[in-house]
Amino acid sequence: MLIDPAEIQKVANMFFNAAHEDIAHSVNQLYEALKRKEKAPIDELLEEMIFEIVDHFEMEEEMMKDSEFFGYPMHKAEHDQMRKELYELSEEWKSSRDIEKLRTFLEEKLVPWLKLHVAQWDSITATHIGD
Numbered sequence: 001m002l003i004d005p006a007e008i009q010k011v012a013n014m015f016f017n018a019a020h021e022d023i024a025h026s027v028n029q030l031y032e033a034l035k036r037k038e039k040a041p042i043d044e045l046l047e048e049m050i051f052e053i054v055d056h057f058e059m060e061e062e063m064m065k066d067s068e069f070f071g072y073p074m075h076k077a078e079h080d081q082m083r084k085e086l087y088e089l090s091e092e093w094k095s096s097r098d099i100e101k102l103r104t105f106l107e108e109k110l111v112p113w114l115k116l117h118v119a120q121w122d123s124i125t126a127t128h129i130g131d
């Protein structure tokens with residue numbers, strides 16, 4: 001396990017919390033496949049993880065718009081940056097099939113980003129939106 005779901009801060013909206021837990025689960029599944037160096041499941045698990053994250057970003061953005069959250073542009077900009085990095089990661093994986101690069105991205109980029117992003121933007125956004 002790379003990320004214990006309990007390490008992701010709980011926020012004031014249960015949909016956000018449930019989605020964050022699902023994302024942590026997807027990250028862990030991909031990470032286990034990377035450790036086993038199984039390339040075929042990695043293709044599928046990487047795609048699944050990216051879909052899960054991007055889908056969640058969209059949900060948050062819709063809820064921010066509906067509730068006219070003042071921080072929408074800043075919060076969305078952070079999502080946009082990560083969307084771009086995930087897209088590049090997926091392209092890179094398809095061409096290089098480099099397991100170490102994927103693993104490094106999860107360990108050094110995605111997981112620290114997720115924890116920080118949730119503690120900052122998702123937390124303040126959920127407090128604004130409520131349950």
Ligand SMILES: [Fe+2]
Nearest residue numbers: 016056060122
């Ligand atoms: Fe989130």
Ligand SMILES: [Fe+2]
Nearest residue numbers: 060117121122
């Ligand atoms: Fe977010």
